[in-house]
Amino acid sequence: MIVAFSVTPLGVGEEVGAYVADAVRVVRESGLPNRTDAMFTSIEGEWDEVMDVVKRAVAAVEARAPRVSVVLKADIRPGVTDGLTSKVETVERHLGA
DSSP: OEEEEEEEEESSOSOOHHHHHHHHHHHHHTOSOEEEOSSOEEEESOHHHHHHHHHHHHHHHHTTOSEEEEEEEEEOOTTOOSHHHHHHHHHHHHHHO
């Protein structure tokens, strides 16, 4: 499965980069395939391991912020691995055609 999620601290002002970095650090230290862009962090793995990482990433932000907002989207497709790369490669192949 692939989960794309964002964690936003609320009540901390406009500068949230350090809080977001706390969440991304948890994801990167998990060892699961992941990718971060301007809006979301995507992580790939089995249901329980991915959701555990999301929960820990939220907790890292929650430890420093009075309120946290989470947006999550999941692509649950058993048997598919390396979806983070292969899905993008498919689109790029179509763009090049």
